[in-house]
Amino acid sequence: MKSLKSIFQIGVVFAAIVQVSVAGPVRKPSAPIARDANKIIKGKNFDRFVVIVLENTDYDDALKQPxxxxxxNRDNAVLLTEYSAVTHPSQPNxxxxxxxxxxxxxxxxxxxxxxRTIVDLLEDKHISxxxxxxxxxxxxxxxxKQDHGLYARKHVPFVSxxxxxxxxxxxxxxxxxTQLDDDIANNAVPQFVFYTPNMKDDGHDTNTDTAAKWLESFLEPRLKQSAFYDNTLILxxxxxxxNYISLHNHVYAALIGGAVKRSVRTDSNPYSHYSILKTVEENWDLGSLGQNDVDATPFVTKDNGxxxxxxxxxxxxxxxxSFDKMAGYFKYSPDINGLTGKEYNLVNTSDPNSAKIYATMDASYIDPxxxxxxxxxxxxxxGIHHPQITGYPGSAxxxxxxxxxxxxxxVQNMIKTHKISTSDLPRIKHVINSFNPADIPVTHALAQNFAIIDHWYASVPGSTQPNRLFAHAATSHGETTTTAGNYLAGYPQKTIFNSLDDAGITWKNYFQQLPSTIVFQQVRKLGFVDNLKSYDHFLADAKxxxxxxxxxxDPTYEKFPCFTTNDDHPPSDVSSGESFLKEVYETLRASPQWKxxxxxxxxxEHGGFYDHVPPPLNVPSPDGIVGKDFQFDRLGIRVPTLLISPWVAKGSVHSLNIHLPRSHTSTVVHNPAGPLPDSKFEHSxxxxxxxxxxxxPYFLTxxxxxxxxxxxAITLTKPxxxxxxxxxxxxxxxxxQFPPDFIGKVEKLACDALNKFMSVS
Structure with a gap:
């Protein structure tokens, strides 16, 4: 194939005249900058970056080399399976x-x-x-060329x-x-290293096996040197x-070094040579060169382990x-921040003598x-009350x-919304009552056998749709209500599904009625059709x-002919939701993938039901978009969240700011696992x-x-x-739902046919 390269270059050699100098106006060189070679400027993800470039090999051929x-397959290393070169031949890369x-x-x-080059950005921040x-x-x-052609200028871009x-x-x-080993010995290895092997060692004048043997002899002894290895990222x-014919220009790439903390040994994010710049720029906040580095994907050096x-x-x-509605009386652990029976709301918040409605343990499956x-x-x-205003209390x-x-x-809002008589206490109490754990045995068993988070909040103090948008995209793009008309137009923000797809991570939205993710414009792609599958496919795939x-x-959200809701949204029967969760869990528990x-x-979201824990204020807006009467600067009401896995300790409670007695043995996390001291659990x-x-590589917002x-919360070392x-x-x-007459039989046949169609669609 090297003959093809020669033909390619000869065929366009006339353009070499153009390349006598492709430079723009020559800038006055910067004055020399004095710096201490031993001084380390701490980076976000690593303190040193080393680039080693070999030559002219297809990805598959390199990967076959032992x-x-x-x-x-090594610790502190990861293979980049979707790394691309930029062009042909060597020098422009x-x-x-x-x-x-x-x-x-x-x-x-x-x-x-x-x-300007990366050198300018590095020196601006005093990075050696x-x-x-x-x-x-x-x-x-x-x-x-130097030394009988072993050195080639085209492989050392700095001299150009x-x-x-x-x-x-x-x-x-x-x-x-040869200076590298002296620098290692003197603990003076600079923070950005570009290492160019000679024309034999890099495989250009030899082959991939020769290059790999050189790399092994070069790299292995130096990986044992802390001055070269510690908190270093080596590409x-x-x-x-x-192969010049391939349009992909797919080349081998691997990251190794003390800065690599990946529990998965392969990475399918779309990287390229421009990722070198992006990675260095982001690590030290260097800014950018304003070229293809701007949109490049930076290397991911860490995952959650x-x-x-x-x-x-x-x-x-x-x-x-709400959390209290479902789990307020879960008493298997004293550390759950639930109800005591002393919590109440007044019927009229402006009248301290009005009736007190207590949060008791007698919620109903079906709310009126x-x-x-x-x-x-x-x-x-x-609790923000404006007695002088009738109706809603004003701006949110x-x-x-x-x-x-x-x-x-x-309670007051419930009475006002549904115009309930203050004497109709049984009807009023539905908004504040909690479930007896015995009445929701599936949810209680899951919490008791695995983990419950008792300080997880809705992302928005409002209704369904904005909160579901946050769960998938970390923003509702300004949506503050559940407006069916907006579903058709769709929401434009990038979703986690796009990020997963970009990285080669497989995903599916399984649904019983409709796939909820199609409200996103970026999920409405022909390429994503196969990612939307019926619930029957979920059962089959798990098996x-x-x-x-x-x-x-997705559970079933709307009560239509052929569908019975099981999503727990009033007036849905909560016991139906219990059956749904039981089937999901038992299907996974029996799956070969369970471990x-x-x-x-x-x-x-909380659905308007009582919870006694105030939601957090002063949280960051996801994207600066302001919704109707809302700036997205506070969270919604607490909701229950369960973490279920053989890697989760039994009976764990993951909560915020709860001080435990020393005698208690269950695992308790007082705060989320970062990233900031004031971070909270919420749908994002x-x-x-x-x-x-x-x-x-990136967060969404x-x-x-x-x-x-x-x-x-995932604490166990074996399942x-x-x-x-x-x-x-x-x-x-x-x-x-079908009457036992002829019409009922016809309706059942029609529904069975619809379900069959959905299962194979």
Missing amino acids: YLGSLG YIAMIKGNTHGVFFDFDSTLSD WKSYAENYSGGCKLDS FTTITSNPARCANIVPA ITFDEQE LGDRIKNIVMVMMENR DDPNHGIDAVVEQI FGPFKQNQLTMSGF AGTLPQYSFV NTLLIVTFD SIPAFLKNHFGL ARDAWAGTFEN RDDAPQKLPESPYKPQS
């Missing part, structure tokens, strides 16, 4: 690595360029750098820029490779494919129940009313103070052990966890970058074998 193929584009270089002839080149004599010599070669201090940083890659334990995640989001859970109603529910903007949130207005890495499972599964169950914690778990994650295979029976007794 040493190169083994690097991805090297130029791109430090410039951010090929700067008009098309060939391997000597180039004289003048523009060196280019080490084998068989190079030093002194910024511009010879095309007059902004470097005209600066003596910078020239002093382009050195013979090993090839400049280009040998659970990849070898948790390989598939299943998410179920139920509807409209659907409490108001709009964003204005929540203002009143959390606030500002509010934490001590104003008395959680005292649920076969073929669930994707992330599954979102590597995490099931997350949460509720989208889901995409944040997925980002950390799967090693995705400022909200999931802030949201707490729950890695520290439990005592997780129940079956859960208690749900009290739900399904009623036939």
Whole structure:
């Protein structure tokens, strides 16, 4: 194939005239900058970055080489399976690595360029750098070749820029490779290292086996040197494919070094040579060169460390129940922040002598009313009362103070919304009553056998849709209500599904009625059609052990012919939701994938039902978009969240700011696993966890970058074998929706046909 390269270059050699100088106006070289070579400027993810470039090998050929193929199987290493070179031939790829584009270089002839490079960004922040080149004599010599052709200028991009070669201090940083061991011995290895092997060692004039043997002999002894290895990120890659015909230009790349903390040994994010720049720029906040580095994907050096334990995640989001409504009387652990029986709301908050309605343990499966859970109603529910205003209490903007949130207005808002007589206490009490754990045995058993988070909040103090949007995208794009008309137009924000797809992470939205994710414009892609599957496919995939890495499972939301709701949204029968959760759990428990599964169950919002814990204020807006009467600067009401996995300790309670007696043995996490001291668990914690778990390069918004994650709830070092295979029976007794006459039989046949169609669609 090297003959094809020669033909390619000869065929366009006339353009070499154009490349006598592709430089723009020559800038005045920067003055030399004095710096201490031993001084370390701490980076976000690493303190040193080393680039080692080999030559002219296709990805598959490199991966077959035993040493190169083994690097991805080591601790502190990861194989980058979707790394691409920029172009052909060699030199423009090297130029791109430090410039951010090929700067008009098309060939391997000597180039004289003048523009900013990564050197300028590094020196602006006093980050030390060196280019080490084998068989190079030093002194910024511009010879095309040295030492009988073992050194080639085209592989050392720094000498092609007059902004470097005209600066003596910078020239002093382009050195013979023999200086590296001296720098290691003196603990003076710079923070950015570009290492160029000679034409034999890099495989250009030899072959991949020779290059790999050289790499092994070069790398292994130096990995044992702390001055070279500690908190260092080392990239090993090839400049280009040998095959010129392939459009992908897919080359081998691996990260190794003390800074690599990946529990999964492969990474399918779309990287390229421009990722070198992006990674360095983000690590030290260097800014950018304004070229292809701007949109490049930075290397992901860390994940949450659970990849070898948790390989598939299943998410179920139920509807409209507060934490106290479902779990307020879960008493299997004294550490759950639940109800005591002393909590109450007044019928009239402005009259301290009005009737007190206590939070008792006698909630009903079917509520006679659907409490108001709009964003204005929540203002009143959390205790912001304006007696002079009739109807809703006014703007949801606030500002509010934490001590104003008395959680005292649920009953009053219920009476007002549904025009209930203050003497109709049984009807009023539905908004504040909690379930007896014996009446929701499935939810209680899941919490008791696994983990419950008792300080997880809705993302928005309002209704269903904005909260579900946050669970998938860490923003509702300004949506504050559940407006069916907006579903058709769709929401434009990027979702976690797009991020997963970009990284080659498999996902599916399984649904019983409709896939809820199609409200996103970016999920309405022909390429995503196969990601939307009926619930029957979920049951079959779990049984076969073929669930994707992330599954979102939709219950039935709307009561239509052929469908019985089981999402827990009033007036849905909560016992029906219990049956649904039982089936999901038992299906996963029987799956071949169970030992590597995490099931997350949460509720989208509180549904207007009472909770005694005030929601947090002063949280970051995800994207600066202001909704109707809301700035997205505070969270919604607490909702129950369960973490279910053989890697989760039995009876764990994951809570905030609860001080435990020393005698208590259950695992308790006082705060989320970061990233900030004031981070909270909320629905954006889901995409944040997925980002950390799967090693995705970016958060979606400022909200999931802030949201707490729950890695520290998954504490076990080996999977439990005592997780129940079956859960208690749900009290739900399904009623036939078809009359026993001829018409009923026809309706049943029609529904069976519809369900069959959905299962194979």
